[in-house]
Amino acid sequence: MDLLTGLNLQQQQAVIAGxxxxxxxxxxxSGKTRVLTxxxxxxxxxxxxSPYHILAVTFTNKAARVMENRVAELLGDAxxxxxxxTFHAICAxxxxxxxxxxxxxxxxxxxxxxxxxxxxxxxxxxLDLDPKQxxxxxxxxxxxxxxxxxxxxxxxxxxxxxxEAMRRVYQRxxxxxxxxxxxxxxxxxxxxxxxxxxxxxxxxxxxxxxxxVLVDEFQDTNLAQYTLLKHLASFHRNIxxxxxxxxxxxxxxxxxxxxxxxxEDDYPQTQKILLEQNYRSTQxxxxxxxxxxxxxxxxxxxxxxxERGQGQKAVVFEAFDDRAEAGFVIDTISVLVARQxxxxxxxxxxxxxxxxxxxxxxxxxxxxxxxxLVGAQRFYGxxxxxxxxxxxxxxxxxxxxxxxxxxxxxxxxxxxDKTLLELRRHxxxxxxxxxxxxxxLGSNSTSAQREYFKGRSLTALEQFGGLLYRWQILKxxxxxxxxxxxxxxxxxxxxxxxxxxxxGRDRWDNVMELRRLAAERKDQSLELxxxxxxxxxxxxxxxxxxxxxxxxxxxxxxxxEFPVVFIVGLNDGTLPHSxxxxxxxxxxxxxxxxxxxxTRAEERLYLVFAQNRAAYGMNEPAQPSRFLEDLPQxxxxxSQPKRSQKQAPEHKAAAFRWPSDTQRSGKSELQQKxxxxxxxNHPIWxxxxxxxxxxxxxxxxxxxxxxxxxxKRVAASLANLQIKP
DNA sequence: AGTCATTCCTTTTTT
DNA sequence: AGGAATGACT
Numbered sequence: 040m041d042l043l044t045g046l047n048l049q050q051q052q053a054v055i056a057g058x059x060x061x062x063x064x065x066x067x068x069s070g071k072t073r074v075l076t077x078x079x080x081x082x083x084x085x086x087x088x089s090p091y092h093i094l095a096v097t098f099t100n101k102a103a104r105v106m107e108n109r110v111a112e113l114l115g116d117a118x119x120x121x122x123x124x125t126f127h128a129i130c131a132x133x134x135x136x137x138x139x140x141x142x143x144x145x146x147x148x149x150x151x152x153x154x155x156x157x158x159x160x161x162x163x164x165x166l167d168l169d170p171k172q173x174x175x176x177x178x179x180x181x182x183x184x185x186x187x188x189x190x191x192x193x194x195x196x197x198x199x200x201x202x203e204a205m206r207r208v209y210q211r212x213x214x215x216x217x218x219x220x221x222x223x224x225x226x227x228x229x230x231x232x233x234x235x236x237x238x239x240x241x242x243x244x245x246x247x248x249x250x251x252v253l254v255d256e257f258q259d260t261n262l263a264q265y266t267l268l269k270h271l272a273s274f275h276r277n278i279x280x281x282x283x284x285x286x287x288x289x290x291x292x293x294x295x296x297x298x299x300x301x302x303e304d305d306y307p308q309t310q311k312i313l314l315e316q317n318y319r320s321t322q323x324x325x326x327x328x329x330x331x332x333x334x335x336x337x338x339x340x341x342x343x344x345x346e347r348g349q350g351q352k353a354v355v356f357e358a359f360d361d362r363a364e365a366g367f368v369i370d371t372i373s374v375l376v377a378r379q380x381x382x383x384x385x386x387x388x389x390x391x392x393x394x395x396x397x398x399x400x401x402x403x404x405x406x407x408x409x410x411x412l413v414g415a416q417r418f419y420g421x422x423x424x425x426x427x428x429x430x431x432x433x434x435x436x437x438x439x440x441x442x443x444x445x446x447x448x449x450x451x452x453x454x455x456d457k458t459l460l461e462l463r464r465h466x467x468x469x470x471x472x473x474x475x476x477x478x479x480l481g482s483n484s485t486s487a488q489r490e491y492f493k494g495r496s497l498t499a500l501e502q503f504g505g506l507l508y509r510w511q512i513l514k515x516x517x518x519x520x521x522x523x524x525x526x527x528x529x530x531x532x533x534x535x536x537x538x539x540x541x542x543g544r545d546r547w548d549n550v551m552e553l554r555r556l557a558a559e560r561k562d563q564s565l566e567l568x569x570x571x572x573x574x575x576x577x578x579x580x581x582x583x584x585x586x587x588x589x590x591x592x593x594x595x596x597x598x599x600e601f602p603v604v605f606i607v608g609l610n611d612g613t614l615p616h617s618x619x620x621x622x623x624x625x626x627x628x629x630x631x632x633x634x635x636x637x638t639r640a641e642e643r644l645y646l647v648f649a650q651n652r653a654a655y656g657m658n659e660p661a662q663p664s665r666f667l668e669d670l671p672q673x674x675x676x677x678s679q680p681k682r683s684q685k686q687a688p689e690h691k692a693a694a695f696r697w698p699s700d701t702q703r704s705g706k707s708e709l710q711q712k713x714x715x716x717x718x719x720n721h722p723i724w725x726x727x728x729x730x731x732x733x734x735x736x737x738x739x740x741x742x743x744x745x746x747x748x749x750x751k752r753v754a755a756s757l758a759n760l761q762i763k764p
Numbered sequence: 765a766g767t768c769a770t771t772c773c774t775t776t777t778t779t
Numbered sequence: 780a781g782g783a784a785t786g787a788c789t
Contacts, residue, residue, distance in 0.1 A: 098779075127779055152778080176774095224779050291777065302768050453766050515765050576779060595776050632777080655774075655780075 060306035063281040067638035090120035092250040103669030130227040139253030149573035162211040164285040185397045186225035187261040220438040228263040235270040246274035247337040257282030261293030321350020330635040352676040353644040356716045360651040365402035367716045370728045386588040387601035391614040413591035423546045434510045437474030450535035458496040481505035519556035519568040593636045604640035609648040609664040720761040
């Protein structure tokens with residue numbers, strides 16, 4: 040089989056690169072996944088490397104799955120056995136295997152962001168710190184940063200009292216995690232690095248095994264991940280990394296694109312290969328992307344080129360507010376689907392913050408159009424799902440107090456705060472975890488522990504403990520779905536959650552969805568099922584089958600591509616986000632974020648901003664994104680929006696004006712009033728949307744798609760068109 | 765013990 | 780505007 044046909048010269052070089060460190064700098068759409076998969080196939084089929092000796096690391100399960108499937112397409116069964124997964128999943132696997140050398144058990148649970156915050160809150164409480172002054176969320180972020188930098192509590196730099204407090208919380212938080220036999224996301228990396236640091240024999244075992252280490256999205260690695268890779272590749276030093284500094288958008292998570300430079304320092308004999316040809320987008324889209332990213336200082340300029348032709352210019356659309364943005368998106372999609380045989384699934388709508396999805400969703404619902412929302416948190420964060428997962432977790436790891444507390448209250452079973460406190464207190468005295476004590480009470484009706492609890496609370500505790508005990512026994516030979524069914528039945532969760540209201544029905548539907556997910560992985564152990572749930576990424580929830588537009592954050596869009604891309608909310612304060620204003624590094628990252636969004640588009644690109652934007656429920660005038668100024672006029676299909684000058688607050692109302700108003704109030708020369716996407720009203724043909732408009736012979740010629748009568752061409756001076764907000 | 769009201773906080777982005 | 784944590788009330 041020829042693994043090189045269809046690849047360009049640079050791609051071929053990358054695939055057949057010799058031993059040693061290899062660095063692939065891959066622009067967007069340059070076929071890096073192809074290079075990675077073909078490289079793996081090449082190593083196996085041409086270099087005689089056993090799949091067992093190959094490790095490929097990605098950031099999302101989806102990316103891992105795609106690679107796995109593509110390698111399997113190339114090689115069939117011969118590809119079986121490659122270690123392929125996300126950083127976090129691979130670390131979890133190692134930690135379970137090596138748990139004997141670690142301060143926790145192999146059946147640890149992985150806490151999600153919610154649980155982590157709860158634990159930080161508890162730590163702050165335990166230390167008698169004022170949560171107003173030491174905000175748990177901030178401390179949690181600081182702890183996460185420290186962990187990503189491989190800093191233990193006693194290594195955290197201390198400059199002031201706040202740092203001191205954070206250090207103490209960090210310390211306490213870690214011991215709480217261990218009490219619960221739980222790890223947070225960062226721990227997975229941190230403990231693995233320390234394991235490999237401190238146990239040379241373990242390190243050597245893995246380093247010898249992995250003759251070849253391949254890494255996707257290398258620019259997103261943080262210090263912990265970088266160090267981990269270094270350890271894993273320390274014996275054979277065949278490390279093949281693919282990345283693009285311009286697409287580095289996870290700085291806040293500790294990612295450091297400078298790892299690309301560090302790589303060349305750490306591995307002086309690195310072979311470096313540039314992939315610049317783009318196979319995804321039209322030149323017009325690439326030009327817009329380059330116009331944006333070229334404003335970032337200190338980067339190696341790249342010339343992205345394509346053979347896909349010039350294509351259509353990007354459209355900039357100015358909407359009244361975020362609802363009008365959504366209206367524009369929906370109208371444009373409707374028209375393009377109606378007119379041009381573009382599938383609904385060809386569209387993606389991207390935004391900076393999750394909160395922006397709400398308005399879009401409402402608009403889609405109101406228009407009765409299906410859509411796909413990307414985001415795992417949306418599902419797994421729901422109360423009913425968290426409830427049930429906490430039961431499963433508790434069965435798997437009775438030391439998990441966070442889950443115990445949740446499960447014991449859902450549904451209510453006569454165990455209140457007081458009883459729970461008693462349970463905790465006494466558990467501590469007999470050095471058990473509350474869960475373990477509960478199991479003892481539930482399984483042994485003559486237990487000596489009984490006498491420490493009285494009457495009603497004892498009965499309630501025994502009852503719940505009994506349930507827990509039975510589930511523990513059942514889990515031996517039940518699969519996750521059967522266990523879930525049993526729990527649902529035992530606690531009569533249906534009648535608890537579904538009160539007959541719409542919301543209740545909805546919640547029960549979600550429970551059934553969870554059940555379906557469990558059924559999908561029938562042959563998985565409870566442990567792996569829970570791990571899979573803890574480590575789902577937003578991207579993993581991208582649905583490929585449903586033919587509907589995709590709604591997703593710019594972050595979640597990385598690695599994906601769509602024929603038509605809308606980027607909405609292109610306002611200062613949203614993109615770039617206001618939290619980035621005072622830090623040049625962060626502003627550069629905001630710019631990269633826009634770059635990532637633009638380069639997702641294959642054929643058409645719509646850049647949408649609003650004159651007014653809601654913040655905390657209040658609608659306020661907003662400025663177009665400063666990034667829009669960096670797009671030269673000739674790259675755009677319509678005229679460039681102007682940022683209004685800095686205004687005194689009392690003049691802010693000017694920003695509400697439509698372009699047509701500004702015109703009337705002064706300028707003599709004719710300006711284009713209508714832009715693609717605008718909704719207009721015609722005295723006879725009623726409502727329609729502008730598809731195209733141009734100036735001609737002292738008039739404006741506008742193509743409009745009317746809902747009632749279809750496509751019409753009119754002269755603006757005669758048609759008496761009203762622009763609709 | 766459990767329900768209801770009030771307050772306060774949130775909004776970056778995610779494994 | 781909406782959700783969560785806290786606290787008063789039944």
